[in-house]
Amino acid sequence: MSQPETAQQATAPHEGTPVSAGIVTAVVGSSSSFVVVLAGLTAVGASPAQSASGLLTLLVSQALGMLWLAVRHRTPITLAWSTPGAALLVSTGAVTGGWAAAVGAFIVTGVLIVLTGLIPALGDLIARIPTSLARAMLAGVLLPICLEPVTGLADSPAYVGPVVLAWVVMHRISRRWAVPVSLVVALVVVLVSAGSSISSSDLVPTLTWTTPHWTVSAVVSIAIPLYIVTMASQNVPGVAVMSSYGYQVPWRETMTVTGIGTLIGAPFGGHAINLAAITAAMTAGPTAGADRSRRWTAVVAAAATYLILALACGALTALVAAAPGDVMQAAAGLALLGTLAASLAGALADEDGREAAVVCFVVAASGVSILGIGAAFWALLAGLVLRPLLSVARR
Structure with a gap:
């Protein structure tokens, strides 16, 4: 859900309590990027009901996975949805086979994550992909989304202006809360401008089943890049953040839990869950209390908060669907800067x-x-082919 960041940047300098740290972790983690998730699911063909189901599924599956891992290992292991993966979906757009094919690709991603835990060689293969290329692919995917605040401010200043202003002001006060506050302002703008058009029936979150369908283009355009982005931008940094606080992540079991969670959640619209980075630091660091042996209880509090927040999925999706102008796209761009x-x-x-x-x-x-295959795959392929050639040329 959150971008890679050092533990020192992600945590406050003072100690807190596990319960408060867990609640803040869930609120900041979900509010910072739920709009990106909804945009990604919508881009690959999900209806508002299917998008709401996907958001609900992600919150519940990551909460249950966190409870299992934290209680079983007494370790503050925090899970999140794949925000970079959702951004990838935005850039990919509709694929051959529509939403059902996207769901099939999510299932393939889940299988690959499980296999990563079971087959060390697969993890080693992913580790051989140069970090610079994985980051470059992700940056290219993010760029069009991050341009939305600029274009939105030019096209709809009355709607987007307050959102951008809130983000700038909060950066001066508390960088951690800049994105959540700007999203709150965006939702207020939506309520003021389109509140009467939102039906009360849209506010109740429900699970919506989609029978998966598999196409080659969807697997290549979505599943493989989604797997690589999730591993390189979420799981690996998540392990590094935990290690910086002296905690060892049970790699095989964690990949199995997140992979199975992704597999089960896919038909209901969830694209991928994984280890967290920033939120991992928030529950593993001093903000979760002075007693390192009790910080795992912060994860329990975070999981409980995620389950409560899941009840709001229908309302959030309805608000995003009713948003005027480019206000929610701008909010998503700010969240990913x-x-x-x-x-x-x-x-x-x-x-x-x-x-x-x-x-x-x-x-x-x-x-x-x-050939029906999105840019992310071709970008990675181009980088892998050219890297050794250009490196030789430099010598």
């Missing part, structure tokens, strides 16, 4: 592979679709 910055920094950090990373970034940002 930090991830874009971190991705660009990681993509360009390796001087030897910089040109290949730039090519990967440009192809991903182009949004091209060739």
